[in-house]
Amino acid sequence: MLSAAGSGGLTASIYNRMVVDMEATITMPDVTTERADDVFGALADATRRDILARTMGRELAVSELAACYPMSFAAVQKHVAVLERAGLVRKRADGRRRVVTTDMDGLRRAQVVLDHFESLWRGRVERMHGLIDEERSASAIAAPNRQEHV
């Protein structure tokens, strides 16, 4: 699955080292990433996003979902299968119906990925503000202490 981790061996190992350095002081949160690829592939389709929205917090039969879209039952079933494989929905038998509901944990896994980049950029923009604020303070010769923001 992680094909590039092998072929990009050297760099990957450097970065692993970098993370090991960090881990020495801080425990990594449990992050499941196995299905990240499936998750974003599943979310890339408008019908599947709509299925997720409809089944959030409630159970709908595949047949009920199929009635919502101008496509065959089989096509909708296929979309549900993609979502299920990505861990974004759960399917179970309810008598003769097969009902579908959003798996909130699956959605959260996708969220975690973007959270990493959010933190990275938040730190960068904070440092940008730090640079500009520092310059403003330095230019305020009459007032050596940092002035309040206007």
Add this chain to the structure above:
Amino acid sequence: MSTIDITKDLENATLTVTSVFEASPERVWQLWSDPRQLERWWGPSPYPATVVDHDLRPGGRVSYYMTSPEGDKHHGYWRVLDVTPPHRLVLEDGFADEDGQPDADLPTNTTIVTVEAIDDTGTRMTIEGVYSTSEAFEQVLGMGVTEGIRIAVSQIDAVLADG
């Protein structure tokens, strides 16, 4: 404290960061165009960045490395796709090997930076990161690098909060 708005679009694997600076667009642009300033914000504090080459023209290359506390160097690069000083910069950001050459096997991100004056004293900077392939996410997460950076950033935030 400065305000930083961040929007995450899960469906499109896109992150949008917006912040207003009390400075001119030209000054904000320097954060990107001056390699010495770039070095001061790009890398998280335990991994300071050193910019080796900095050619901010279309097709140009910026190469840099980040140095670990032990002195190990981690290389990266930007490929400049579009640039209109001081308002717009589009770049591809990726990993590089020890010679600074792009590593084609590792994921790249596309980053679109927009800098615009909102009034006489303020400038809005918008950074849109498109994490194009989900496979890229997986690889980076597999290496754990973003987690390492995330931890580093939260440490910085703690330091800033104390200050």
